[in-house]
Amino acid sequence: MEVKTEKRSALRVVSRRVRKVDGQAIVSGAPHYTMDMVPPGALYAKILRSPHAHARIKRIDKREALKIPGVHLVLTHEDVPRIPFTTAGQNFPEPSPYDTFMLDSKVRFVGDRVAVVVARDEATASRACEVIKVDYEILPAVFDPHEALQPGSPILHDEPDASGIFDATKNLAAHIHVEVGNVEEGFAKADLVFERTYSVHYVQHVSMEPHVCFAHLDENSRVVIVTATQVPFHVRRIVARVNQVPIARVRVIKPRIGGGFGGKQEIVLEDLCAHIALRTGRPVVMELTRQEEFFSTRTRHPQFVTMKTGVMRDGTIVANQMKVVANTGAYGAHALTVQSNTGSKTLPLYRSPNIRYIADVAYTNLPIAGAFRGYGAPQGYFALGSLMDEIAHELGMDPLELRRKNLVRPGDEDPIATKLGEGKEGFKRVIRTCGIEQCIEVAGKEFLKRKVKSIERPFERKRRAVGFALAMHGTGIAGDDMGGATIKVNDDGSFNLLVGATDLGTGSDTILAQMAAEVLGVDVADILVYSSDTDYTPFDVGAYASSTTYVSGTAVVRAAEKVRERLRDVAAHLLSEEPENIEFRDGFFIGPDDRRIHVKQAALKSFYGEQKQQIVESASFITFECPPPFSATFVEVEIDMDTGALRVIDAASAVDLGRAINPTLAEGQIIGSVAMAIGYALYEEMKFSPGGRMLNASLMDYKIPMAADLPDIKAYLVETDEPTGPFGVKSVGEICMDNVAPAIANAVFNATGVRLRELPFTPEKVLKALKEAGY
């Protein structure tokens, strides 16, 4: 469902529900994922993982393993280069600490790399892992971020060669402190000051395709890595460095990916896999099991978020403070930047003259946190979106009215964008488009009419109520995200579109093709998309930060415009006219006398006319703007007062995404992220033993929302035509991860008067809270 805008009629391909360019291949089961393309005879590499949360490796005896027929190689920290790096796939220089090694003499969580076995197949490699003898000196471990930051805690990163850690002696991976105005004066002036702490937990991406890659040497001894990654160019750079080979010797190819959600914005396997290929000269494959996927890849950062907000009696916010204590696990991948975003993505939603944001990111002996759809914002919004309702309740105000009083408006300058960018100072940001009111209207229309049934029937076992929350997000990383595009003309008027942008199932290949087709006046079928091969496609930072449509899309539009100019010259020559007298409309170059040359004819003539040439053009784009999308999400929940079971029985989310290039795909992003966020709010949770071992590392024990658990989630597209975006786009991929959990918490409060401040809302927790409230 979409809100119509006038300009839509002028567009032929953009804003249309075009079929996915890879749709036919997907529904035919084409062998297009990494694991489907492994060359025959590839060796299998398996990682031996630490059973201890914190230990020093004193000795590794690999003799027994090497005796097993079919075992080619066992590598330990003694066998590989020791080069500190970060596994975070970020722009260079990465803002994450260099605290990781390909293999290390110390292990820092249960599941950490100890050694790698290379064998003829998976079964042999697994058997060899079992007979490697490792002597560990077990060290005391720490699992709670608050404890980890206390003096006397075991220190995780005592290695002298790590760098970029804020204070390794305090387990402090990163620390952020930003002030706008004077918060203390604001609190002093406020009629009421509210302070509440919320906590969010460990969850995993659970992309359906696990992390997988294979590597081999080509005929020129270059290492070719085929990998399920969101960041092929970062993989190339980082893998080259840690293996001490020039970037020119590394080629990274991203085939079709089975989902990423941020989990594949990370070098999880490629460093080792390339190392083995370089060392053995043999093709080698690594594929994680689902169990390994859970505890050895990346997670969302668990946080304790303490909000302190000062308001006047009329609801005006005069001071807003957010303090975060986050857990990055054993390594600091994205530690600084995720926690930067917890503040920078959330606090600008509501106007306040005085803002303070402080974050401490602690190392603990638990699995590694990293990038995960929302990138720190869902944690912050759980606190902010809940607190807004808490304040409204205390003031006796309608929660919508309280928000409207304080909401950001078009023309506002983002108060903290300049002070808090991607782990460093950022860039000035003015809000040019803001469709939050339309979002509330279209998503909330049905919900706001519904009465809270529990008020009428207090003795009923099942209670229902509606709740909502709002969000703004970002579009790319200011001054950082760059994407390139190349378009090559073919003689039938088809075009090769080469992009470094990384379709991970999001549909970016399709929407980038739509944009190129729109500019060039052809059909999507005439655009042949090839994405993410570091040898053949231009650079792109990759698929993260909700950047692709806006950043890579602008590059595509600019490249297409250059190609169209070149073809216009060809047409002008054919028409014996000056190029500037030629108009382009509906795929035709039209002269002043209405004589016309179709773009496909011009393409043909560019090869076989008088002025034979290959027209190929490139463009790239970097943004300093990052226009925020906005969203309103409404849910209706049903609570079983006897069991604490909580269900979302209806949900609708509207997003001001600037403009939808493909409404079907945009709705898919919204619905998918709402579903993922419902799982985050209600039941997904990584659980650990007292010794730090993950207890539920299987899909049997870690609950993902299934079709029968979810309502027909509704998605609404609000179009505001952002002036800085190609065709008016902003972004849509992450924002609905932000406001679902607080909407559910608010609905639970509306049904029961019980405030839940700790995710996830499992039946046990809900029941306990109900009992404590006297139910």
Next chain:
Amino acid sequence: MAMKVSLTINGESYAIDCRAGETLLEVLRRLGFKSVKRGCDTGNCGACTILLDNRPVASCIMLAAQAEGYNITTLEGLSASGEISHLQEAFINNGAPQCGFCTPGMLLVAKALLDTKPRPSRQDIRQALAGNICRCSGYVKIVDAIADASKKVEK
């Protein structure tokens, strides 16, 4: 220890050598039926779903030897003639696949459902998908696609 297993895959007869303990998933992928995906190895995600005598089964928790004598359908079998079925067409038109990793399993479950219940309700469809995880879509467009395909069956 190798053993011989005879079975039919997408209408063709096979006599396969397989190792003791080898799963049907491993054998199918080894034979080139790459649409059958490995997602969890515990029968929970549904990415490895195949039809065993037209019933959806998780091939990752079934030994190849147990498939002796059965008719197996993989997604490759749905478009064996080179043309995709109206069910597959409906998946594309409704924007059901995102990353596509769950799509083979979803399509086979949907086929089995529509074969036994040509006019399922949305709730029927959601129940039928109970063993298949999609992490991308929130299921709505998958349910839309199957409902859409069921209308075309009627005609």
